[in-house]
Amino acid sequence: MSGRWKRWMRRSRRPQQVGDRDALVSICMDIADRRQDVDSGLWQRMHRLLGEVGVRAVVPDGEPFDEKLFEAVGRADTTDETLQLTVQSTRFCGYVDGHRLLRKPQVIVYRTEEVLRDA
Numbered sequence: 001m002s003g004r005w006k007r008w009m010r011r012s013r014r015p016q017q018v019g020d021r022d023a024l025v026s027i028c029m030d031i032a033d034r035r036q037d038v039d040s041g042l043w044q045r046m047h048r049l050l051g052e053v054g055v056r057a058v059v060p061d062g063e064p065f066d067e068k069l070f071e072a073v074g075r076a077d078t079t080d081e082t083l084q085l086t087v088q089s090t091r092f093c094g095y096v097d098g099h100r101l102l103r104k105p106q107v108i109v110y111r112t113e114e115v116l117r118d119a
Contacts, residue, residue: 021053025050025053025055025095025097025102028046028049028050028055029050029055029095029102029103031046032046032047032050032057032093033092036092047093050095054097054098055095055096055097055102056095056096056097057093057094057095058093058094058095058096058105059090059093059105060087060090060094060105060107061087061088061089061090062086062087063086063087064085064086064087065085065086065087065107065109069094069104069105070087070094070104070105070106070107071104071105071106071107072106072107072108072109073091073106073107073108074091074108074109075108075109075110075111076088076089076108076109076110076111077110077111077112078110078111078112079112080110080112081112083110083112084110084111084112085109085110085111086109086110087107087108087109087110088107088108088109088110089107089108090105090106090107090108091106091107091108092105092106093105094106
């Protein structure tokens with residue numbers, strides 16, 4: 001086989017390989033979500049395996065809430081003003097592949113009673 005033909009073959013397979021990788025990453029994310037509350041060992045193993053291929057789980061517990069980075073799926077009432085708009089817990093973690101956001105983390109956000117009265 002000529003060098004030109006080999007280069008063409010390598011280039012022609014890349015989109016399929018990227019698509020296959022994305023599909024596998026998506027399946028692993030789904031399995032991790034489904035097993036999170038049932039089998040924490042498997043959940044941790046899936047995240048370790050995803051990390052080995054460059055996909056990082058995002059669990060922003062305790063960080064200030066940022067609607068550009070996180071998706072609020074619930075709120076936790078608190079009287080502590082210092083916790084206002086802080087992520088209490090992560091329902092489903094987010095994922096980042098290199099610099100590409102695959103999914104925002106779905107989080108529960110602290111809200112004070114005062115804010116709830118004004119709403």
